[in-house]
Amino acid sequence: MSVHHAxxxxxxxxLLPADPGVLAIARRLYGAVRDLPIISPHGHVDPRMLLDNVPFSDPAALFVTPDHYVTRLLHASGVPLDVLGVGRGPLSEDSAREAWRQLCSHWDVFRGTPVRYWLESELAEIFDVAVRPSAHSADAIYDHLAERLVHDAYHPRALFDRFRISVLATTDDPCDDLSAHTGLAADPAWSGRVIPTFRPDRYLEVVRPGWAGAVARLGDVADVDTGTYPGWVTAMELRRRYFIEHGATSADHSHEDVRTDPLDSGEADRIHRAALAGTATRAESVALRRHMLLEMARMSTEDGLVMTLHPGVRRGHHRPTLEAYGSDTGHDIPLRGDFTDPLRPLLERFGTHPNLHLVLFTVDETVFSRELAPLSGFYPSVYVGAPWWxxxxxxxxxxxxxxxxxxxxFSRTSGFIDDTRAFCSIPARHDMSRRLDSGYLAQLVAEYRLDEDEALETITDLVNGRPREVFKL
Amino acid sequence: MSVHHAxxxxxxxxLLPADPGVLAIARRLYGAVRDLPIISPHGHVDPRMLLDNVPFSDPAALFVTPDHYVTRLLHASGVPLDVLGVGRGPLSEDSAREAWRQLCSHWDVFRGTPVRYWLESELAEIFDVAVRPSAHSADAIYDHLAERLVHDAYHPRALFDRFRISVLATTDDPCDDLSAHTGLAADPAWSGRVIPTFRPDRYLEVVRPGWAGAVARLGDVADVDTGTYPGWVTAMELRRRYFIEHGATSADHSHEDVRTDPLDSGEADRIHRAALAGTATRAESVALRRHMLLEMARMSTEDGLVMTLHPGVRRGHHRPTLEAYGSDTGHDIPLRGDFTDPLRPLLERFGTHPNLHLVLFTVDETVFSRELAPLSGFYPSVYVGAPWWxxxxxxxxxxxxxxxxxxxxFSRTSGFIDDTRAFCSIPARHDMSRRLDSGYLAQLVAEYRLDEDEALETITDLVNGRPREVFKL
Amino acid sequence: MSVHHAxxxxxxxxLLPADPGVLAIARRLYGAVRDLPIISPHGHVDPRMLLDNVPFSDPAALFVTPDHYVTRLLHASGVPLDVLGVGRGPLSEDSAREAWRQLCSHWDVFRGTPVRYWLESELAEIFDVAVRPSAHSADAIYDHLAERLVHDAYHPRALFDRFRISVLATTDDPCDDLSAHTGLAADPAWSGRVIPTFRPDRYLEVVRPGWAGAVARLGDVADVDTGTYPGWVTAMELRRRYFIEHGATSADHSHEDVRTDPLDSGEADRIHRAALAGTATRAESVALRRHMLLEMARMSTEDGLVMTLHPGVRRGHHRPTLEAYGSDTGHDIPLRGDFTDPLRPLLERFGTHPNLHLVLFTVDETVFSRELAPLSGFYPSVYVGAPWWxxxxxxxxxxxxxxxxxxxxFSRTSGFIDDTRAFCSIPARHDMSRRLDSGYLAQLVAEYRLDEDEALETITDLVNGRPREVFKL
Known part of the structure; x- marks a missing residue:
């Protein structure tokens, strides 16, 4: 690539603190954890990518098209989603190159965002790109990347090793047969730990179209009649058991809110039947979902799956885009969150149960000091999830x-969660977290609020101890 | 003035960063924009002041009486509003001097506020005051200022030139004939750009006393029968057209909330007629206002006026003061804001329309990361307004x-808006913004999150590019 | 204690700023207030402890068992409350030592919290402990502390003098005869100022079990028939008068919300009678409480007691713990707060009354910039309370x-409030506040937003002037 590119x-x-005194401390803390293996207890990488070790097809497929963090800001900047390849399946080389050019020529709109930070890290550290993306440099970088992608060293399994990933959790449908996980486990050429996560949202979203069909399918897979509420419960328990047998340690839940008001069992069954028959009201359907979420906590106390909650997002805010391009296309928008009262029924029942680990995530920062820290500072089951999304x-x-x-x-926090479907961004994300936590701890040391030996112990615990303990890894 | 004053x-x-390393970067960034012309796309200066070039009568009229940022904190400190001249019309010299003395003798209560910062800047930079205001120095400063105010160099037009104001937008009633703007445009001795802004709030606030009269007046001015909802729509469209012909590029809206739920056209007309007849319920009246706001967005997609929204303030919180002194007297108090769900009907319809620029302001900081940034990061029409009020x-x-x-x-933000009726504070406010953005960008550079050439390009864009593009100037 | 402990x-x-330039300024500011006497206008120390000058029985009773800031995070870390002595009355030496060991062996879970900061300060400054608590050092520190506690110099009265407490306000039930305060005032060997605070919550919480009994007791103590609402009002007025005669300057209120919607007097009396008869609805009972709170403000305008509001906490979130261990055991969890609209009825009536001082506290940070600062910046009666809990x-x-x-x-803020029942933490808490305010002011000076002489005046005013003026001391 020519010399006239930046x-x-x-x-x-x-990302370390700018103040020289604090920086010196932060460097020592970061140095102690920089090279530790990555523990990724929650994310969205497709396990089949690792099973099949399929090369990434092109730079657009790797960095642009599937990543709604990237496409959303390009869309806001006037680039239509189809130009970025969203919803179009595999792209021709021309289309892929065009999507990549859009990213590079809009590189400036990502200033100040972590997306830019991750992409820079990936380009420089993994792919040895040494020029800044721009309209001018787009094609040269594309060619450089495309050339690398064909080499073994850039195939998923090689990158998994290079990234030093110790554990990688995927996110999976309860009806999934987990054959990709089984296949990996059975592959003598594979030694990585890739575990499934139980994600049953659609089976609880009674108001959504397709719920009845999903419940029927759940019944088929579990070989239980899910036409009754007790049947639904049994099927869930069986599928959780199946997941546990395949390595799962946690179940993930994302609904609009975290209310967990109980119904009595007769009422739950009555609504369940009415909902399947299409005669339940919206309020009843929501009530059933909240009761079901409480039921999932009960199951966690029995089977030990960690329960993670990711509430408070209006999914598919722009219906025309949802209809044209599908979900996860950049217009999920946060809502106000609340935990104190909504979670009270669950916590009164199970908040001190020794088997429950309940990790609470939010996209509403106001609950950090007001609700999540106070809840996790009393209930032994509650942990504050890492900053999300x-x-x-x-x-x-x-x-x-x-x-x-x-x-x-620090002990009541989850440790870092990358939550990503962008495989190559995993090291940059974990590294970012390590740098920032080192900086925060260094500031405490610089203000004489913590001794440096304690900060050192804490940063190590955040990188290794917390995720292992919280996620039962 | 004597030497024993501070x-x-x-x-x-x-206002630049205190850390020496970051400061060095910030100085370079700020140096590049310090002297750029001011673009003021939203504010409350009276255009007639510039048309007539009337000298400011006295220091109280210039700095105290009309500025609710100033009078509110004096009121909290025990100074009655009438002592400050609020609601009393032109003041005698004694009264003006007394109001000024109150400001100076309470100078300490403004510590830590931007009001103090702006006033200091104005006194020192525009008027060469070199002593700190206090009970002791009040009279000397008053005399110093009064002496300056009679000179041509301190009359509005001379200050407009001295301030290097490139564009100044005023805020105007839809029924205004804009004769001040016409007069300025026709004045061969005047070369500044002063443009109106369409502010139709009172014609949408169906619940407020006086709405029916306002709607009738709108009909008269537009020469349309506004007794029906379609007539109201037509009248609005005509007046917007009139504003556009007189230079307007934006329409400003401030209601309690930003809900935009649509009514069907028959229902809108029915409520409109009932409201005019005084028989609409409060809920119906609010529903009509929300529908009208959606209608204004539709008009913006057609006529291209930028739509700015300033919601979430309880106006006239203290009714006794409202009744005695009128509105804008310091007791408008913020409310919780919400944008994600309330704006969804508008954004589903017009959020990707190429003609719409929708600038969202808030006095509830919690929506910055939770709602405004996510919305503006997907919808090409949405911009995050500068921090307001x-x-x-x-x-x-x-x-x-x-x-x-x-x-x-940075690209999805509006650029700075001074939003002020305090003419002399305009340079200090814009300068403050330039200093702070330079500091923020310098911090990014110091943490290696941005290269300095990019920060330089960004600070220039924030001062010049953003407001021109976002406000179609 | 041996040398191998940290x-x-x-x-x-x-706690002063890390930046060397800002630190130099902060040191000067802090130095000016470090040794000023402590004014504690709101707290929970038992006055009888000072009257009787009873020695602290053991380190657990002093630092662990009664302090829910300490026990809550130990409970979250898996230590049952009874192991910490909660709800068990006086502990045997073995039990006390075990509770202390739990604290020391979980020292790491307090990293980053002010609890750790306060405890460190107390151990090092008051008790000359020179080793860091740990499982290893627990017994040695226990013995060291126990040895000190028997000496006169560590008895409450000696510590009160050593702490340089100028005024200490306690929190007391309206039916309390204030004999401890009377006893202290009458004791020729005592010269400290310990004043009661009127805390009538339970007499306003119409929905709570026990309300009727409390109201009857109030009637007995005041010698008024409280079976009617006017009787309740008269009894309250009489008890407030009694408190004022015994030195009280403020009344403290903590309910779920701060709504102050008025009832007409007939309706208030009707609900009052119905509630006593057990026939009021929950909505009516809440409405009566809100009306009563408005009534308390009216009384404050007449008798001059400062009114403090501490709303927005879900008390006793975990019912099983509440039932087993009682209230104030670590599971009170904050709720979202609102002040703008809820307080409007009160402020419209009394917001500009010269006799009212209304101090607003919150555990929801979002209201600081959105509601509390704007309200206190207009209403002469309103002050923003120090950060709470x-x-x-x-x-x-x-x-x-x-x-x-x-x-x-700064002038509209309350000055620091320690709000503590942990007597020995009072100096560390006030010192922390002085350090942090010095740091904040130093930052303003370093950014040229304030001159250093002004910062010096302000820090002194925050430590001495504010609490004296705001709490009428």
Whole structure:
């Protein structure tokens, strides 16, 4: 690539505190964890990609098209989603190159975002790209990347090893046969740990179209009649058991809210039947979902699956885009969150149960100091999840530590979660978290609020101890 | 003025980062934009002041009486509003001097506020005041200012030139004949650009006393029968057209909330007629206002006026003061805001329309990271407005950049808006914004999150590019 | 204590800004107030402890068992409350030592919390402990503390003098005869100022079990028939008068919300009678409480008691713990707060009354910039209370100053409130506040937003002037 492009280079002190005194401490803390293996207890990588070790087809498929963090800001900047390849299946080389050019020529709109930070890290560290993306450099970088992608060293399994991933959890439908996980486990050439996560949302979303069909399918897979509420419960329990047998340690839940008001069992069954018959009201359907969520907590106390909650997002905010391009296309928008009262029925029943680990995530920062830190600072089951989605970014992560640590310390937090479907961004995301936590701890040391030996122990615990303990890994 | 007063002096590095390394970067960024012309796309200066070039009558009229940012904190400190001249019309010299003395003798209550910062800047930079206001120095400063105000160089037009204002938008009633704007445009001695803004709130506030009269007046001015809803729509369209012909590029809206639920056209007309007849319920009246706001968005897609929304304020919180002194007297108090669900009907219809620019302002900081950044990071029509009103202050502006940039970057923000009726504060406000954005960007550079050439390009874009593009100037 | 324990030492610059330039300013500001006497206008120390000067029985009783800030995070870490002595009355030496060991062996879970900061300060400054608590050092520290506690110098009265407490307000039931306060005042060997605070919550909580009995007792004590609402009002007025005669200057209120919607007097009496008869609905009971709160404000305008409001906490979130261990056992969890609309009826009536001081506290940070700063920046009666409970911590205090100062400055804030039942933590808490406010002001000076002489005046006013004026001391 020619010399007239601006250079792309990663500074070793990036994201560490700017103040020289604090920086010196932060460097020591970060140095102690920089090279530790990655534990990824929650994410969206497709296990089949690792099973089949299929090469990434092109730079657009790797960095642009499937990543709604990337496509959303391009869309806001006037680039139609189809130009980015969204919803179009495999792209021709021309189309892939065009999608890539759009990213590069709009590189400036990502200034200040973690997306830019991750992409820079990936380009420079994994692919040795040394020039800054721009309209001018787009084609040269495309060619450079395309050339690398065909080599074995850039195939998924080689990258998995290079990334030093110790555990990778995927996210899976309860009806999934987990054959990809089975296949990996049975492959003598594979030694990585890839575990499934039980994600039953659609079977609880009684109001959504397709719920009845999903419940029927669940019954088929579990070989139980799910036409009654007790049958639904049994089927869920059986599928959770199946997941556990295949390595799962957690169940993930994402609904609009986290209310967990109980119904009596007769009422739950009555609504369940009415909903299947299409005669339940919307209020009844929502009530059933809330009761079902409480039921999932009960199951967790019995089978030990960690329960993670990711509430508070209006999914598919722009219906025309949803209809044209499907879900996860960049227009899921956060809502106000609430935990204190909605979770009370669950916590009164199971909040001190020794078997329950309940990890609470939010996209509403206001609950960090007001609700999540206080709840996790009393209930032995509750952990504050890492900053999620829109909050998985440097300043937001600093605000998170500042908002929660003073009430709940470090031990009641989940450790970092990358939550990504962008496989190559995993190392950059975990590294970002390590840098930022090192910086936060260094600030405590610099203000004489913590001794450095304690900060060192804490940063190591955040990278290794927390995720292993919280997610039972 | 005598030597025993504390000095008043502006430090060249004021508001820039304290850390020496970051400061060095910030100085370079700020230096590049310090002297750029001011673009003021939203504010409350009276255009007639510039047309007639009337001298400011006295220091109280210039700095105290009309500025609710100033009078509110004096009122909280025990000074009755009438002592400050509020609601009393032109003041005698004694009264004006007394109001000014109140400001000076309560100078300490403004510590830590941007009001103090702006006033200091105005006194020192425009009027060469070199002593700190106090009970002791009040009269001397009053005399100093009064002497300046009679000189041509301190009359509105001379200050307009001195301030290097490139564009100044005023805020105007739809029934205004815009004769002040016409007069300025026709004045061969005037070369400034002063444009009107369409502000139709009172014609949408069906619940407020006086709505029916306002709608009738609108009909008269537009020469349309506004007794029906279609007539109201036509009259609005005609007046918007009139504003556009007189230079307007935007329409401003401020209601309690931003819900935009549609009514069907028959229902809208039915409520419109009932409201005019005084028989509509409160709920119906609110529903009609929300429908009308949606209609204004539709008009913007057709006529291209930028739509700005300033919701979420309880106006006239203290009714006794409202009744005695009128509106805008310091007791408008913010409410919780919400955008995600309330704006969905509007955004589903028009969110991707190429003609719509929708700028969202808030006085509830919680929506910055939770709603405004995510919305503007997907919808090409949506921009995050600059920190508004209570949030137009150094720490709040820093929190704003921190809260939104990581999700939506810089390109989806509006650029600075001074929103002021205090003419002499315009340069200080824009300068404050430039200093703070330079500081934020310098921090990104110091943490190796942005290269300095990019930060330089960004600060220039924030000062010049953003407001021109977003407000179609 | 042996040399192989980690040392415990307090750095003189702890909590001051890390940046060397800002630190130099902060040191000067802090130095000016470090040794000023403590004014404690709101707290929960038992006055009988001072009257009887009873020695603290053991380290657990002093530092662990009664302090829900401490026990909650131990409980979250898996230590049952009874192991910590909660709800068990006086502990045997073995049990006390075991509770202390739990604290020491879980020392790491307090990293980053102010609890750790306070405990460190108390151990090092008051008791000369020089080793860091740990499982290893627990017994040695226990023995060291136990040995000190028997000495006169560590008895409550000696500590009160050593702490340089100028005024200490306790919190008392309206039916309390205040004999402890009377006893102290009458004791020729005692010269401290310990004043009661009127805390009538239970007499307003119409929905709570026991309300009717409390109202009857109130009638007995006041010698008034409280079977009618006017009787309740008269009894309250009489008890307030009694408290004022015994030195009280304020009345404290903590309910779920701060709504103050008025009832007409007939309706208030009707509900009052119905509630006593057990026939009021829940909605009626809540409406009566809100009306009663408005009535308390009216009384404050007449008798001059400062009114403090501490709303927005779900008390006793975990019912099983509440039933087993009682209230104040670590599971009170914050709720979203609102002030703008709920307080409007009160402020419309009394907001500009010269006799009213209304101090607003919150555990929901979002209201600082949105509601509390704007309200206190207009209403002469309203003050923003210091960061409370979960927010009484270094980073939260900085966020508080940042969120409110730009709208309401420093003069409209309450000064620091320790709000504690942990007697020995009082000096550390006030010192923490002084350090943090010095740091915030130093930052303003370093950014040329305030002159250092003004910052010096302000820090002194925050420590001495504010609490004296706001609480009428």
């Amino acid at each position: 250079p792309l280079a990663l500074h070793p002190d990036r 829109f909050l998985d970014a440097p300043d937001a992560i600093r605000r998170y530590r500042s908002a929660i640590s003073e009430t709940t310390g | 000095p008043l002096a502006l430090h060249p590095d004021r 209570f949030l137009d202050a150094p720490d709040a502006i820093r929190r704003y950049r921190s809260a939104i940039s990581e999700t939506t970057g | 040392p415990l030492a307090l750095h003189p610059d702890r 979960f927010l009484d911590a270094p980073d939260a205090i900085r966020r508080y100053r940042s969120a409110i100062s730009e709208t309401t400055g």
